[in-house]
Amino acid sequence: MSVMTYREALNMALREEMQRDPRVFLIGEEIGVYDGAYKVTQGLLKEFGERRVVDTPICESGFTGLAVGAAMVGLRPVVEMMTFNFAILALDQIVNSAAKMYYMSGGQYNVPMVIRGPGGPAHQLAAQHSQSMEVYFYHVPGLKVVRPSTPPDAKGLLKSAIRDDNPVIFIEAETLYGIKGEVPDDPEFTIPLGKAEIRREGTDVTVFAYMGMLYRALEAAEELAKAGVSCEVVDPRTLRPMDIETMIGSVRKTHRAVVVEAGAGFAGMGSEIAAFVTENAFDDLDAPVERVTGANAPMPYAKNLEQAKTPSKEKIIAAIRRVCHA
Amino acid sequence: MVQAKTPTTKLDAELARRLLSQMVLIRRFEEKAAEMYALGKIGGFLHLYIGEEAVAVGATSVLRPDDYVISAYRAHGHCLAKGADPRRVMAELFGRRDGLSKGKGGSMHLFDKSRNFLGGHAIVGAHLPLAAGAAFAVKYQGGDQVVLCYFGDGAVPQGEFHESKNLAAHWKLPVIYVCENNRYAMGTAIHRALAQTEIWRYAETYGLAGEAVDGMDVLAVREVVGRAVERCRREQAPSLIEARTYRFRGHSMRDPSAAIYRTKEEVEREKQRDPIGLFRERCLKDGRLTEVEIKTIEKEINDLVDEAVAFADASPEPPLEWLTADVYRE
Numbered sequence: 324m325s326v327m328t329y330r331e332a333l334n335m336a337l338r339e340e341m342q343r344d345p346r347v348f349l350i351g352e353e354i355g356v357y358d359g360a361y362k363v364t365q366g367l368l369k370e371f372g373e374r375r376v377v378d379t380p381i382c383e384s385g386f387t388g389l390a391v392g393a394a395m396v397g398l399r400p401v402v403e404m405m406t407f408n409f410a411i412l413a414l415d416q417i418v419n420s421a422a423k424m425y426y427m428s429g430g431q432y433n434v435p436m437v438i439r440g441p442g443g444p445a446h447q448l449a450a451q452h453s454q455s456m457e458v459y460f461y462h463v464p465g466l467k468v469v470r471p472s473t474p475p476d477a478k479g480l481l482k483s484a485i486r487d488d489n490p491v492i493f494i495e496a497e498t499l500y501g502i503k504g505e506v507p508d509d510p511e512f513t514i515p516l517g518k519a520e521i522r523r524e525g526t527d528v529t530v531f532a533y534m535g536m537l538y539r540a541l542e543a544a545e546e547l548a549k550a551g552v553s554c555e556v557v558d559p560r561t562l563r564p565m566d567i568e569t570m571i572g573s574v575r576k577t578h579r580a581v582v583v584e585a586g587a588g589f590a591g592m593g594s595e596i597a598a599f600v601t602e603n604a605f606d607d608l609d610a611p612v613e614r615v616t617g618a619n620a621p622m623p624y625a626k627n628l629e630q631a632k633t634p635s636k637e638k639i640i641a642a643i644r645r646v647c648h649a
Numbered sequence: 650m651v652q653a654k655t656p657t658t659k660l661d662a663e664l665a666r667r668l669l670s671q672m673v674l675i676r677r678f679e680e681k682a683a684e685m686y687a688l689g690k691i692g693g694f695l696h697l698y699i700g701e702e703a704v705a706v707g708a709t710s711v712l713r714p715d716d717y718v719i720s721a722y723r724a725h726g727h728c729l730a731k732g733a734d735p736r737r738v739m740a741e742l743f744g745r746r747d748g749l750s751k752g753k754g755g756s757m758h759l760f761d762k763s764r765n766f767l768g769g770h771a772i773v774g775a776h777l778p779l780a781a782g783a784a785f786a787v788k789y790q791g792g793d794q795v796v797l798c799y800f801g802d803g804a805v806p807q808g809e810f811h812e813s814k815n816l817a818a819h820w821k822l823p824v825i826y827v828c829e830n831n832r833y834a835m836g837t838a839i840h841r842a843l844a845q846t847e848i849w850r851y852a853e854t855y856g857l858a859g860e861a862v863d864g865m866d867v868l869a870v871r872e873v874v875g876r877a878v879e880r881c882r883r884e885q886a887p888s889l890i891e892a893r894t895y896r897f898r899g900h901s902m903r904d905p906s907a908a909i910y911r912t913k914e915e916v917e918r919e920k921q922r923d924p925i926g927l928f929r930e931r932c933l934k935d936g937r938l939t940e941v942e943i944k945t946i947e948k949e950i951n952d953l954v955d956e957a958v959a960f961a962d963a964s965p966e967p968p969l970e971w972l973t974a975d976v977y978r979e
Contacts, residue, residue: 348789374789380819385778385812392782395767396717398789419772420779428760428768429751430975464976488978 325508330500332474333363333439336481337401339510341371344399347485350377350386351403351440360405361441361500387413387438391420394434394490401485407442407456407494414459421490422465437484439493443534444585444633446498450621453629455586460492461563461595467491467516468563472537474504476560479514487516496534519566521573525555528579528647531570531596533558536583536634543639552649562592570596571603578609579646585633588616610646615639660868665937668710668867670946672702672925675726677954678735679898682725682742682756685958686902691742695756698726700897703924704829705730707870708797708892711878717765717787717796719780722757723829723896724769727799733761735953736960745964752967753975765794773834774807776800777826781813784822788885795881796824797874803834805851806842814855817887825877826857826889829864831896836910852889864894865924868931895919 327335341347353360355368355378368376379386383404390400404410410417417438425433442456461468467489471477477495484491522537523544532540537558544554557573559565574580580600582593593614600612615634623629643649679697686695698705701723709718709730720727728738733749741748742756749761757771767783770776780798787794804810805828817824828848832839839846852859858880862873870892877888897920899907907916932938938946 380815382808382812382816384809385781385816388775388778388809388813389782389785389816392719392767392779392784393786393789394782395779396783396786396790398786415772415775416778420770420775424768425978426975427750427754427758428762429749429753430978431750431760431762432768433978467977 324505326503327474327506328500329474329477329502329504330361330363332478332506333481333495334365334367335506336478336485337364337367338370340482340485341367341375343510346397346399347401348375348377348398349401349403350379350390352379352381352405354378354403359403361497364403383409383412384416387416388420390436391416391424391434394436395424395432399435399485401437401439404438404440406452407440408452408454410438410440410456411459417460417466417490417492418463422463425489426465433488434490435488437481437491437493439481440495441497441500442494443496444498444622447624447626447629448622449624453622455584455617457492457494457562458586458591465490466563467561469493469516469561470533471495471560472499472533472558474502475506476514478506479512480516480560482513483516486513491516498535514560516561517564517566518561519557519559519569521555521569522558523554523556525553525577527553527577528555528581528643529573529577530554530556530581530583530639530643531559532556532583533560534585536585539634539636540583540639543636543643546636547640547643550649552643552647554643559596565599567603571600574600574604575607578607580608580612581615581639581642581646582612583615583634583639585617587619588614589619591616613642613646615642660935660937662937665932666942666946668706669925669928669932669938669943670950671706671730672867672928673947673950674735674953675702675705675729676925677950678729678738678957679725681954681958682739683902685742690962691756692744693755694722695742695902696723696900697896697898697902698723700919700923701829701831701864701894702726703867703870703928704827704864704892704894705799707867708827708874710871711875712797713794715765716794717767717783719767719776719783719796720769720799721773721776721801721804722769722771723801724759725756728759728761728766728769731761731764731766733759733764733766735957739957739961740964743961743964744966745961746967747960747964751971753971774800774804774809777804777809777813778816780824780826781817781822784817784824784887785820787823793882794823795878797827798824799827799829801834802828802830802832802839802848803837803842805848814851814857814889818855818857821885822887823881823885824887825874825881826887827874828889828891829894830891831894833900833910835900836904838910849889849891858886858888860888861891861893864892865922865927867924867928
C-alpha cells in the first residue's frame with residue numbers, strides 16, 4: 324500500500340497496463356508534451372515514447388474514430404477527453420461506432436477501448452465545462468460506464484476498464500484528482516466492473532451516491548448518526564452494468580433508499596436507480612425512493628449559484644429524514 | 650493532378666476474365682437484390698452500386714488479401730470485390746442467420762473479418778477516421794498492409810473528412826481514401842454542396858498524394874489505385890483518389906426514379922459509359938476474351954447469384970436469443 328492522490332493512482336494504472344500489454348496506447352489532446360491538461364498522464368511520454376503516447380490535434384471526433392479503427396485491428400486504445408464535455412463532439416463515434424460495432428458485425432469486431440477524462444461539476448468553470456456527462460452514455464447498449472470515487476478505485480477500475488474487451492466510458496472528476504488514499508502497489512490489483520461498494524454500513528436507509536456526492540452523503544450520514552439515524556452509503560462505482568446484488572441487497576436490509584446525484588434530475592442517474600430499486604425490491608420498501616438531484620439548469624458561473632446548483636448536505640439530510648420519518 | 654492517361658496495365662486473358670467476372674457479379678447481384686426488395690424479401694434501406702462497379706473491382710484488384718477495406722452504406726460491391734461469399738452477403742440482406750453479420754447488420758452493415766473487410770458504416774463520413782485508425786494500427790504493429798477506404802462525395806463536406814485527411818497525412822498513415830464521386834449526395838448535386846468540386850484537390854492542402862481517375866474505366870482505376878498502394882507500402886504515404894463515377898439507379902430503392910434532381914437525358918448519357926459495357930468491348934477488341942467466353946462468364950455469374958438467393962431464402966431467421974447476444978463481449 325502507498326498513500327497517493329487519485330491522479331497518481333490513475334497514472335499508476337496507465338503505466339502498469341502499458342507495461343503489461345504492448346497493445347495499450349494513449350491518445351488525446353495535450354497528454355504527451357504538456358503532460359496532460361490535468362497531469363494524469365504525467366511522465367508517460369518520457370517513459371513510453373511518441374509511439375504509445377500520442378498527442379493529437381483538436382479533433383475529438385477524428386481521434387476517437389481513429390481509436391475505434393485501431394481497436395478493430397488489434398490495439399487497445401485509451402482515449403483521453405481533456406474534459407468529458409468535449410466527448411459530445413465524439414458522441415457519434417462513441418455511440419454509433421464504438422458501442423455498436425460488436426453487435427452490428429454479428430460478433431466479428433469488438434472494440435476494446437477506454438475513453439477517460441474528468442467530468443461533473445468543477446470549480447466555477449461555468450456551463451460548458453462543468454456537467455455530469457454519464458447520463459449521455461449509460462443509455463447506450465454496448466457501453467460500460469464507470470465513475471470511480473476513491474484513489475484505489477481509480478486504479479483498480481481503470482485497470483479493469485483497459486483489460487475489458489468492450490468500450491468503457493470512464494469519467495473521473497476534477498474535484499477529486501487531489502484527494503489522497505491508500506492504493507495497493509500490486510500491479511495485478513484490479514476491481515471488477517459492475518461491483519458496487521458499501522462505503523458505510525447502516526441499518527435505517529440506503530443512500531446511493533458517487534464521486535463528489537459520495538463525500539457529501541458520507542458527511543450527511545455522519546451527522547445523522549448523531550441523531551440516531553443509521554445510514555448505509557452505497558457507491559455504485561459502475562453505472563452500467565449496475566450491481567443488483569449489492570445495491571438491492573442493501574435496500575432489502577434497510578427498506579429505504581435515497582439517491583444523490585450532482586446532475587440535473589430529469590432522466591438522470593437517480594431516475595434509473597429509483598426505477599431499479601422499485602422494480603427489484605418494491606415489497607421490501609417502507610417508503611418511496613427519494614431523489615436528491617442538481618437543479619434543472621445549466622451550471623452557472625457565480626460562486627453562490629454554483630453552490631446552489633448541486634445538492635447540499637442539508638438537502639441530503641432532509642431527504643433522508645423524510646424517508647425515515649425521523 | 651494526373652488525370653489517368655491510357656492505362657498501361659498489361660491486360661492478359663486471366664486478368665480480363667477476373668475483372669469482368671467481378672463487375673458482372675456485382676451488377677447481377679444488385680439487380681437481383683432490387684428484385685428481392687420488390688418482393689419484400691429485403692427491407693430497410695437498400696443502396697445499389699449499379700454503375701459504379703469499376704471502382705470497387707479496379708481498386709480491389711491491386712490489393713493483397715491481408716489488406717483492409719472499409720466502406721460506407723453502399724457497400725455490397727466493395728464487400729463482394731474483397732472476396733465475401735455472395736451467398737452470405739445475400740443472406741445478410743435477407744436478415745437471415747447465415748448472413749455475414751448474422752442478420753443483425755443488414756445491407757448497410759456488412760462485415761467480413763475473414764476478408765479484412767472492416768464494414769459498411771452508415772453515418773456519412775464517420776468511417777473515415779476508422780480507416781485512419783486501422784492504418785494507425787498497421788503502422789503501430791509494424792505491418793505492411795494498406796487500408797483502402799471508400800466514401801462518397803457526400804462525405805466531403807463533413808468535418809470527419811477533413812479531420813481524417815489531416816491525421817492521415819500528418820502521421821503518414823498507410824491509408825488510401827477513394828472518393829466515389831457519383832455527383833450526387835442523395836439528391837444534392839455536388840455543385841450545390843461543395844465550394845471546391847474537384848475533390849482530389851483537397852489532397853493538396855493536407856499534403857496527401859491526390860489523383861482523379863475515370864471511375865468508369867476499370868483499368869484506369871486499377872492503375873491509379875495501384876500507384877497509391879505502392880506509395881503507401883513503400884513510404885507509408887497516404888493518398889486521396891477521386892474516382893469519377895455515376896450511379897445508374899436512385900440513391901436507394903426508395904428513390905426509384907431518381908428523376909427529381911437529375912434529368913433523364915443525363916442518366917441516359919451516362920449509361921452510354923457503362924463500365925461493364927466499356928470493358929467488355931475493350932476485351933473483345935483486344936482479343937482478350939471472345940463472345941463465347943463472355944457469355945460463359947455471364948452464365949456462371951447468373952447461376953452464382955441464383956444460388957445466393959436460394960441460399961439466403963433457405964437460411965432460417967436468427968433465433969430470438971440473438972437479440973441480446975453480441976451486445977458485450979464477455
